[in-house]
Amino acid sequence: MKKLLPKKLRGFTIIEILIVLAIAGLILSIVFIAVPQLQRNARDSKRQSIANRLSSELGQFSANNQGTYPWVGVTGTFTNCATGNNNNQSCYDWFNRYINGKVNIQDPTSGSDTTILYANTGTLPAWSLGNVWITVGAVCNGDRPPQGGTGASATSKQYALTIALERSNTYYCVDNG
Numbered sequence: 001m002k003k004l005l006p007k008k009l010r011g012f013t014i015i016e017i018l019i020v021l022a023i024a025g026l027i028l029s030i031v032f033i034a035v036p037q038l039q040r041n042a043r044d045s046k047r048q049s050i051a052n053r054l055s056s057e058l059g060q061f062s063a064n065n066q067g068t069y070p071w072v073g074v075t076g077t078f079t080n081c082a083t084g085n086n087n088n089q090s091c092y093d094w095f096n097r098y099i100n101g102k103v104n105i106q107d108p109t110s111g112s113d114t115t116i117l118y119a120n121t122g123t124l125p126a127w128s129l130g131n132v133w134i135t136v137g138a139v140c141n142g143d144r145p146p147q148g149g150t151g152a153s154a155t156s157k158q159y160a161l162t163i164a165l166e167r168s169n170t171y172y173c174v175d176n177g
Contacts, residue, residue: 044172047130047165048163054132057094058094058134058159061097107129107130129165130163132163135162136158140160140175141173142173
């Protein structure tokens with residue numbers, strides 16, 4: 001006859017231990033898959049916030065300057081207001097009064113300053129994470145580059161502000177139309 005051990009001396013069976021380990025492994029694998037995606041989405045949300053705030057600052061600049069935008073030079077001609085262009089007073093004012101100290105324009109992945117570039121038509125240069133393009137005379141086209149850019153025109157009041165995102169090499173676009 002088989003002698004049973006008292007309940008205190010009994011342990012877990014190998015099957016019970018394997019089931020617990022399998023469940024723990026499943027939970028860990030789900031976490032390792034979900035966390036990087038959540039981090040990427042958070043960085044993309046920050047980039048979208050940067051684009052929205054830059055668009056807001058452009059609108060505020062225009063409201064304070066009789067409806068003109070920073071790309072209208074002193075002589076009334078188009079001026080490329082790329083980051084660091086101090087040759088145009090409007091560009092200089094926009095960066096120093098509206099951007100510096102107000103909008104954090106650092107890319108969340110690298111921590112380096114986001115570069116603001118101008119595209120003369122709806123065709124953007126090669127996709128580059130975190131860069132911001134302002135396309136004068138264009139409108140947004142979903143998550144693709146803007147369309148309808150009329151080229152560099154000082155009189156254009158329409159613009160599309162586009163930023164590159166991590167998510168499948170897509171774009172986020174804000175326009176004022």
